[in-house]
Amino acid sequence: MGEFDLIERYFKAPARAMQFNEVVALGIGDDCALLQPAAGMQLAISSDMLVEGRHFFADVDPFTLGHKALAVNLSDLAACGARPLAFTLALSLPKVDEAWLASFSRGLLALAAEHNCSLIGGDTTQGPLNMCITVFGEVPKQQALLRSGAQAGDDIYVSGTVGDARLALEAMRGNVSLTADAFTAAKKRLETPTPRVNLGLALRCIASSAIDVSDGLLGDLGHILKQSQVGATIDTSAAIHLNTINFIAAQAINTKTTTQLIPQLTSQNQLQYVFSGGDDYELAFTAPVSQSQAVQAAALASKTPVTRIGQIEADLGLRLINAKGQSMPNNYGSWDHFK
Amino acid sequence: MGEFDLIERYFKAPARAMQFNEVVALGIGDDCALLQPAAGMQLAISSDMLVEGRHFFADVDPFTLGHKALAVNLSDLAACGARPLAFTLALSLPKVDEAWLASFSRGLLALAAEHNCSLIGGDTTQGPLNMCITVFGEVPKQQALLRSGAQAGDDIYVSGTVGDARLALEAMRGNVSLTADAFTAAKKRLETPTPRVNLGLALRCIASSAIDVSDGLLGDLGHILKQSQVGATIDTSAAIHLNTINFIAAQAINTKTTTQLIPQLTSQNQLQYVFSGGDDYELAFTAPVSQSQAVQAAALASKTPVTRIGQIEADLGLRLINAKGQSMPNNYGSWDHFK
Numbered sequence: 075m076g077e078f079d080l081i082e083r084y085f086k087a088p089a090r091a092m093q094f095n096e097v098v099a100l101g102i103g104d105d106c107a108l109l110q111p112a113a114g115m116q117l118a119i120s121s122d123m124l125v126e127g128r129h130f131f132a133d134v135d136p137f138t139l140g141h142k143a144l145a146v147n148l149s150d151l152a153a154c155g156a157r158p159l160a161f162t163l164a165l166s167l168p169k170v171d172e173a174w175l176a177s178f179s180r181g182l183l184a185l186a187a188e189h190n191c192s193l194i195g196g197d198t199t200q201g202p203l204n205m206c207i208t209v210f211g212e213v214p215k216q217q218a219l220l221r222s223g224a225q226a227g228d229d230i231y232v233s234g235t236v237g238d239a240r241l242a243l244e245a246m247r248g249n250v251s252l253t254a255d256a257f258t259a260a261k262k263r264l265e266t267p268t269p270r271v272n273l274g275l276a277l278r279c280i281a282s283s284a285i286d287v288s289d290g291l292l293g294d295l296g297h298i299l300k301q302s303q304v305g306a307t308i309d310t311s312a313a314i315h316l317n318t319i320n321f322i323a324a325q326a327i328n329t330k331t332t333t334q335l336i337p338q339l340t341s342q343n344q345l346q347y348v349f350s351g352g353d354d355y356e357l358a359f360t361a362p363v364s365q366s367q368a369v370q371a372a373a374l375a376s377k378t379p380v381t382r383i384g385q386i387e388a389d390l391g392l393r394l395i396n397a398k399g400q401s402m403p404n405n406y407g408s409w410d411h412f413k
Numbered sequence: 414m415g416e417f418d419l420i421e422r423y424f425k426a427p428a429r430a431m432q433f434n435e436v437v438a439l440g441i442g443d444d445c446a447l448l449q450p451a452a453g454m455q456l457a458i459s460s461d462m463l464v465e466g467r468h469f470f471a472d473v474d475p476f477t478l479g480h481k482a483l484a485v486n487l488s489d490l491a492a493c494g495a496r497p498l499a500f501t502l503a504l505s506l507p508k509v510d511e512a513w514l515a516s517f518s519r520g521l522l523a524l525a526a527e528h529n530c531s532l533i534g535g536d537t538t539q540g541p542l543n544m545c546i547t548v549f550g551e552v553p554k555q556q557a558l559l560r561s562g563a564q565a566g567d568d569i570y571v572s573g574t575v576g577d578a579r580l581a582l583e584a585m586r587g588n589v590s591l592t593a594d595a596f597t598a599a600k601k602r603l604e605t606p607t608p609r610v611n612l613g614l615a616l617r618c619i620a621s622s623a624i625d626v627s628d629g630l631l632g633d634l635g636h637i638l639k640q641s642q643v644g645a646t647i648d649t650s651a652a653i654h655l656n657t658i659n660f661i662a663a664q665a666i667n668t669k670t671t672t673q674l675i676p677q678l679t680s681q682n683q684l685q686y687v688f689s690g691g692d693d694y695e696l697a698f699t700a701p702v703s704q705s706q707a708v709q710a711a712a713l714a715s716k717t718p719v720t721r722i723g724q725i726e727a728d729l730g731l732r733l734i735n736a737k738g739q740s741m742p743n744n745y746g747s748w749d750h751f752k
Binding site: 099 | 438439442443444445446447448449450452455456457458459460461462464465466467468489490492493495501502503504505533534535536538539540541543545547549550552554557559560561623624625640
């Protein structure tokens with residue numbers, strides 16, 4: 075099967091069936107796609123590239139890979155409070171494996187359909203497995219959530235759970251051992267992260283700044299601090315509850331199961347995964363104290379738990395404290411693809 | 414040098430210095446870039462991925478590679494008659510080679526500056542060398558040049574020269590031998606193609622259809638025929654003059670140089686390169702006969718030669734004729750990455 079037939083069957087034909095919104099004036103099939111944003115709207119744009127061996131293992135389920143390739147991009151739209159509209163997909167494939175492509179396409183387009191996000195163009199070529207998605211969303215002028223808006227006194231929040239993806243990765247590498255339930259839960263978070271699009275939309279005009287947590291919580295929070303020219307204090311006793319595995323362990327204890335779920339997991343490396351795990355695709359954001367009820371209402375409306383983990387301060391730098399308010403060392407680096 | 418420093422030095426810092434237009438509301442440095450198209454404008458979007466060993470050789474000059482990575486995308490905007498605004502760059506690199514990056518960045522940003530096209534975001538990761546650019550342009554509503562607008566009776570034109578890039582490739586592969594001058598000219602066309610942006614802009618409201626010639630002239634013209642539901646007859650005696658090497662040979666003869674420039678090049682494989690060479694980044698377009706003077710004026714205004722090579726007809730299919738109007742066989746395939 076040639077390149078053109080392949081594109082037609084697995085991408086173009088389904089794409090024509092999923093023109094979800096009126097902003098897409100012309101979809102797949104010409105030299106360019108055409109978007110026509112509504113009056114007063116800005117177009118939010120983000121691009122992410124996923125590479126075999128770096129972002130995923132060669133034997134990963136192609137359905138979950140299709141999901142994740144789009145999810146990591148939708149997560150960037152979420153962090154800006156933008157509503158998903160459309161995306162392009164550039165795909166480099168070692169060979170034409172129809173079963174693989176069919177599954178990849180299903181995973182990708184299922185998440186696209188969930189968010190009314192139309193596939194409007196792209197490119198296919200032969201080469202080492204690599205996928206690059208560029209995603210487009212809309213946000214009313216002046217309402218985009220930026221990294222630069224945090225103010226001293228603002229509360230710092232994190233959505234959902236963080237550290238699970240890293241825990242799954244370390245378990246797959248044999249560095250920690252988990253029960254089957256815990257591993258399944260963590261692996262699901264690694265392979266099919268949920269982009270917090272609805273939370274991002276609900277936080278428009280409430281949050282003062284936001285960022286997508288993809289390279290590790292503290293490192294990404296550092297971008298907010300730098301661009302807002304502020305500092306922060308983080309309460310590690312609040313943050314340590316941010317991972318799913320704790321939640322599962324707590325459930326197990328509550329239901330009188332005595333199994334030790336995390337035999338090798340100390341509170342130290344739990345914090346390590348929470349603070350610098352990476353691959354989380356949650357939102358870290360700030361909001362004025364006066365908006366704390368509005369934040370909880372946004373969390374409720376978008377069915378996304380949020381946890382307050384600290385406060386923005388005028389003093390530059392990032393400080394960690396324990397439950398007693400005592401200072402703790404910050405040894406948590408950020409993910410760097412070249413280190 | 415880490416990933417973040419690298420991005421800062423070679424991409425972010427220069428990008429901040431080159432915010433060329435008011436449509437870019439927010440450039441590089443947040444989760445998303447923000448574009449604010451002017452009223453009545455549509456956003457034209459295209460994405461292309463270049464892979465080592467497939468689109469370029471490992472030892473290619475990184476400056477020309479930077480140029481070409483953007484040029485092939487600008488060529489898609491040109492084919493739609495869109496004015497370049499901005500682009501994102503996703504880059505997978507085997508390692509951090511500063512000399513390579515500095516040169517790649519210079520080549521990329523020099524062409525960007527020439528077209529007032531701002532780098533607004535992207536991604537960097539470690540992996541086999543791969544670059545994916547998504548480009549954004551603007552075009553007034555209803556004025557985009559599409560593949561679907563050709564009408565029976567329209568003239569068919571091609572800009573500049575085609576077949577040179579393939580000739581250079583075959584010379585590099587040792588399949589044809591060229592004089593140094595001819596090889597230099599052909600290699601320049603392979604490595605630093607000129608996107609026909611100004612011609613595309615000048616053809617708004619004149620051309621009835623257009624396409625970027627990247628996979629071979631006849632194959633790409635076939636997309637216009639299919640999407641316009643028409644056929645065409647191409648005059649091979651006009652088309653054979655479309656390549657630079659002929660032009661150089663003609664010059665050599667005119668200046669009484671007796672050197673045989675193209676020892677192994679027959680008119681048959683000359684036509685092969687012209688019709689199915691690939692990597693040309695010229696425009697193939699159609700226009701009503703009533704617009705023939707306007708087409709020549711657009712060519713003159715944009716300083717881009719155009720050649721009439723045939724005519725659109727109601728009868729489906731693509732027919733080739735010689736100078737005497739006799740029918741010729743069409744054995745010219747299109748480029749397929751998986752064949």
